[in-house]
Amino acid sequence: AKKQLVIVVKGLDNPFFEAINQGCQKWNKENASSEYECFYTGPASTSDEAGEAQIVQDVLGKAETVAIAISPSNAKLIAQTLKTANPKVPVMTLDADLAAEDSALRKTYLGTDNYLMGARIGEYIKKAKPQGGKICTIEGNPGADNILRRAQGMRDTLTGQKGLTALKGEGGWTEVAGCPVFTNDDGAKGVQAMTDILQANPDLDAFGIMGGWPLFGAPQPYRDLFKPMAEKIGKNEFVIGAADTIGDEVAIAKEGLVTALVGQRPFEMGYKAPSVMMDLIAGKTVPDPVFTGLDECTKDTVDTCIQK
Amino acid sequence: MAITLDQTIAQRQRNWFSSVFASQTFWVLVAVIIACIFLSFATSSFATPTNLYNITRNVTFVAIIALGMTLVIITGGIDLSVGSVLCLCSMVLAVTMHAGYGIGTGIAASIGTALVVGAFNGLLIAYLGFPPFVVTLGMLSIARSLAMVASNNTVVFQFGPDHDKLLALGGGAWLGIANPVLYMAVLALLTGFVLRWTRFGRYVFAIGGNEHAATLTGVPVRKIKVAVYMISALSAGVAGIIQTGWLGAVTTNIGAGMELQVIAAAVIGGANLAGGVGTAFGAIVGAALIEVIRNSLGLLGINAFWQGTFIGGAIVLAVLFDRLRNLRQSD
Amino acid sequence: MAITLDQTIAQRQRNWFSSVFASQTFWVLVAVIIACIFLSFATSSFATPTNLYNITRNVTFVAIIALGMTLVIITGGIDLSVGSVLCLCSMVLAVTMHAGYGIGTGIAASIGTALVVGAFNGLLIAYLGFPPFVVTLGMLSIARSLAMVASNNTVVFQFGPDHDKLLALGGGAWLGIANPVLYMAVLALLTGFVLRWTRFGRYVFAIGGNEHAATLTGVPVRKIKVAVYMISALSAGVAGIIQTGWLGAVTTNIGAGMELQVIAAAVIGGANLAGGVGTAFGAIVGAALIEVIRNSLGLLGINAFWQGTFIGGAIVLAVLFDRLRNLRQSD
């Protein structure tokens, strides 16, 4: 058997990680003759944190494993797992990082700067509505650290202050009652909740969507909801900043139903990770962190915004 | 004065009216109505046409599956695979249409998949005597995994030449009522009819009441059980098709965790997991209750952290009416 | 030659040996053993000390809760709230210790929470006659929501002055066996003892066999039911405490979806959701089977998309042994 460069993701149920897998597979195809292969795995569900830790253990116990890249859904738990397992092979993080104080446990981080991503969404919203207004944040799984980090980035950018967990007029922005909404990565739930929030708050000014589920998971109800508001969105009277550029999202941006999209580059993560791991095995110095870029799309840039 | 044998035989313990009052479905319906009235006064946005349109549409997916689930529960079984089957059927539809086939082929493939899955569950349960919980839990895992395989775990959002037809099917409306609501109404009437007026329905109840007795009296218990699991999977498949038309995209996590919601809808509506009891109307009422609660979270602006408490509390409260009536009566 | 009345009375249908062969637990155990033997040969990394250490440790959390769940299932009930209760108890422990209290206080608070939750479930089910499915589904929602409230939805990973004690409690080992495994063994023996040798255990079975008969013969049905739901919540709480010690961090996500795994473990191990049947040993065997399957996925390098199919298939297969024996016998 080939030596394995293992990628452990948070959960298989998410198309985002599938893009990482695509990158991983592309690397395999291009390096068919290599003595290494990229091996992608993870728990069935993103919410199964303990399951991910168990998989990490399993993988570290396997003789074929020569390096591992982890996307931790519970950073502390993975850190703890790594401490106990005390692996002999190089470990890096991918897509999501360990906490700062645990950074010695991994060699490097490859992925998006989630805080920056949220901050970019915040900037688009702030640019469209400099005077502030009422906003609702749509989040995913309540325990998902990367999403929480994005939300923090957005809040910090909107207010110019650090570390607020709910906005009550700082920088002109107020989060309405019932927000943030946790959609548990369910597109339909996300749109349904957004519909309810809009019903209850007709004077809402903005949505900050920290994970793209409502757009790519339920594009049609999303369109139905915002088509009547397309004109307002065009005039920046209503603002929607959303994460990701998956599936139908770019088309939605083209239709002018979202102010701006800020997307990650998961494919790039999956494609680059094997090379970074091989560098680590070879003992080369690798910068820490290695950020993959962000794709930012507005109505006017949709045709060119995605990095190929 | 003397009562004849004829008169005694013609008696019955409860008339139609008192049976209605004795049913959990009725009291949950009362709870739903009270909640709606409360929300109409407490928020200005509840009783608006758009909100009602949305609520009725949102309720349908859980409700349609709850109809099939009700049959399973009446026989004393359980089907945990419905959420995954919904996902698999949606994915089969999406992938087929994406590959350029028409909507007819897509729907046929999807329905076919549902029936095969249901038959698999049913055969293991009825003929090999597997516990329904184990079989359908296994299928929960298998169906979603197959959906991943079918789609390569990607988002499918382009449905080939009949793209628009599919969207119209699930997203359209007729006389101001969302299409899914119409489908749900038709399916509920059909289920209600089958349960009350057909021999099949009678057998479903008999199996749940006393499976052994049903076997002894010549009820084709095994065939009926297979049929019931096929119907359950079918209802999940139908809900999947409609939901795909509404959402306009399929991911491999749609329907995740839906099984508990669906079973809850059926049970809240009066079905008894021990078997023998349940109605189509109850399934709809139970699903409606869950959706009204969900809808109210946003409208009332409940704090995100407390939303779960609110949902859970409301589910328990809804059944409280019925329990209180029972307690009062048992004295 | 003539058989006396005494002899007839002393007879029994099955001896100890044939009862073992007739039990689902035994056949699932056979399945687990076969799987282990297969994996030892098929992969070089299965039968390594680290892997076995990990497997045995991983099995404990589901197994401990499955012990409590088994009691609930024997009475004919179900407890869907265990995953959320685990989360809530972990969070209460974490928050208490994070606030500077010692490990004793933390554990007491956590256990206290579990007992209150269990008592709430039990009282509604036993005294008000709520369907267990509805009450515990409500609690599934409520407990997780309270965990969010308690922690403000943050990750807690510093446990105050007794931080290290807690980590040792859950992460340590003794003679090469992980601490959680020891706890599990003790709890399993205790549960087995209670079920077989105490009046309480006898009543648990009686309630599941015929609740009405149990009431008529003076079994304190309601009290026992409350106790059983408290034990179930308690087992979730204990698992939560140990898991916290092992994980070293608590998020509001832990234990999500665990209820189905736990119930599956109990059912695969031979407990019957209709009530009246179940063993402590079965719960452990069921949990072990699930963990061995999960572990093998990585070791065998099963393709990610197919993993679900593999897991689901294996769950169904495990029960097959028992079913085949039954089928053969019924002829």
Next chain:
Amino acid sequence: MVAVLELANISKHFGAIQAVNDVSFLLEAGEVVGLMGDNGAGKSTLVKMIAGNFRPSHGTMRLDGNDLILHRPVEARQRGIEIVHQDLALCNNLTAAANVFLGREMRRGYGPMRILDYKTMYKRAGEIFKELKSETRPRDLVKQMSGGQRQAVAIARTMLAEAKLVLMDEPTAAISVRQVAEVLAHIRQLRDRGIAVILISHRMPDVFSVADRVIVMRRGRKVADKPITASSPEEVTGLITGAIEQV
């Protein structure tokens, strides 16, 4: 003339328990046989085998001269064997009428659109109960019925179809004097129509008033099989208790 039912060396064991042991007998059309025996003697087990409920461990059964191999209870019904089960086999969640007609529902309408004919079923069930002089209400759930009413429901079932052979496992255990007379009269009617009946009962007077022949079982074995006229209640009691070994 071939016997309606012929049992040859039938045995049945459950684990270590030998419930029925090498039992053989013949039953002619229009014959009423009383099957008696102590509790646990194997009477119910024997008739359950004839009704397709269990399969014999050994031995063969023939109905009207043809082999009788039953895989499911419904096959017995299809071949004209009706049974009143000792445990009644009722679905508590259904009404009395629904239980009577279970597996044989009456329907109206045509082709695939046939629906249950509630009205006729209630009416017909009411008529049967009246015939049995039992105060049983067809529209009420059997769950809430008295022991005798439940038994009336189980007996009523066998009165719907024209059978070849009717097996009655303690049909009069829970019912009152008045209805006992009706059930015995019903058995006589069956006999007169040429239907064979096996009546299991612990009530000596009933058996002696209606049966043509009596078979006694003890601990799974047949210990007596003789015309009722050649026997007496005392002898049968002795056979049941074992005071008399065998005749």
Next chain:
Amino acid sequence: MVAVLELANISKHFGAIQAVNDVSFLLEAGEVVGLMGDNGAGKSTLVKMIAGNFRPSHGTMRLDGNDLILHRPVEARQRGIEIVHQDLALCNNLTAAANVFLGREMRRGYGPMRILDYKTMYKRAGEIFKELKSETRPRDLVKQMSGGQRQAVAIARTMLAEAKLVLMDEPTAAISVRQVAEVLAHIRQLRDRGIAVILISHRMPDVFSVADRVIVMRRGRKVADKPITASSPEEVTGLITGAIEQV
């Protein structure tokens, strides 16, 4: 001397069904009363009220001169009332011995460490079955037992404790001649120890052989209450069927 049991104007209805209607009677210590009546006459409902199974809709009950208000069946047991239920109230998943001792398990050891005493319970249950001459195996599950064996288990329960009042709802319905004699002998023993017994039965000879008094119910009402010596099987049959209106 106060009566052991005194019922005054007891009624019970279920929805539109009047199961028991204004029934009153007294029962002295050491008295055996036969309670007879047609199916659905309300006999079981009446004794279930005395056993705390239902609460009367109207009327009062007194035990030994004290008010008898029961919220749960266990309270009746605690006050010395034992009952054999018509539906036997057995847990199918437990052994015969476990069913006999249900709610009254024997234990050994001290204080909180007391564990079930299987051995003694098996032994004691076996003794009782032997006393009843019933071939019932204490170690087997009741699920797989014959009708009469199940009934023996239910009767055995009442033989564990010394009661004031024993209610027997058709205790001999499913059991064989041999055991019927034993049960009747047991009832006589109870009487001789000064225990009051209400025996519900459809078997005229049994009632006439053991009861001191007979009470007849028809459609929920008491229509006769007289010493057995002053009555006759024919009269009682007439009362049950309604041929005789009331005495």
